[in-house]
Amino acid sequence: MKPTNGTDCPFTQSLKVLGDRWVLMIIRDLFVDGCCRFSDFQKTIEDINPTTLSNRLKLLEREGLIERRIYSDRPPRAEYHLTEAGRDLRPVLLSMMEWCSKHMGFDPSSVERLSEARRYGS
Numbered sequence: 606m607k608p609t610n611g612t613d614c615p616f617t618q619s620l621k622v623l624g625d626r627w628v629l630m631i632i633r634d635l636f637v638d639g640c641c642r643f644s645d646f647q648k649t650i651e652d653i654n655p656t657t658l659s660n661r662l663k664l665l666e667r668e669g670l671i672e673r674r675i676y677s678d679r680p681p682r683a684e685y686h687l688t689e690a691g692r693d694l695r696p697v698l699l700s701m702m703e704w705c706s707k708h709m710g711f712d713p714s715s716v717e718r719l720s721e722a723r724r725y726g727s
Contacts, residue, residue: 622668623694627653627661629701632687632694635671640684670694 612618623629630650634641641649646658662685665671670691673683705711 622664622670625661627657628665629698631658631661631665631685632670632691633698635685635687635691636695636698640674640686642682642684646685665691 627650630653631641631646634646634649638645643655643658643662646662647653647655650658662671662673666673666685668690669688671685672688673685675681675683702711
């Protein structure tokens, strides 16, 4: 069976959403904290600029991996939560961290922290 390069390839489709380092860091934070506000992401994701963060949050919301919940109207403020589809990424993140621990000398306690973090977000 020959691999495909087109839109029928599940890896190609997955990478359209998950193939960005900022996206995975946003999802990581949501697993660890359950919910996050824009300012929380800015504190924990080093070097991300506000426009990039805003664009990635919109992408994740559009793709159904996170949901935005308004908690203040004036000024408008929102919290972000993983959806069921977003929570289904948990084993993917854990596998990536375990692989990194095994092959790149990454601190295995980080894997444990994510394993122990909220399983389903808020």
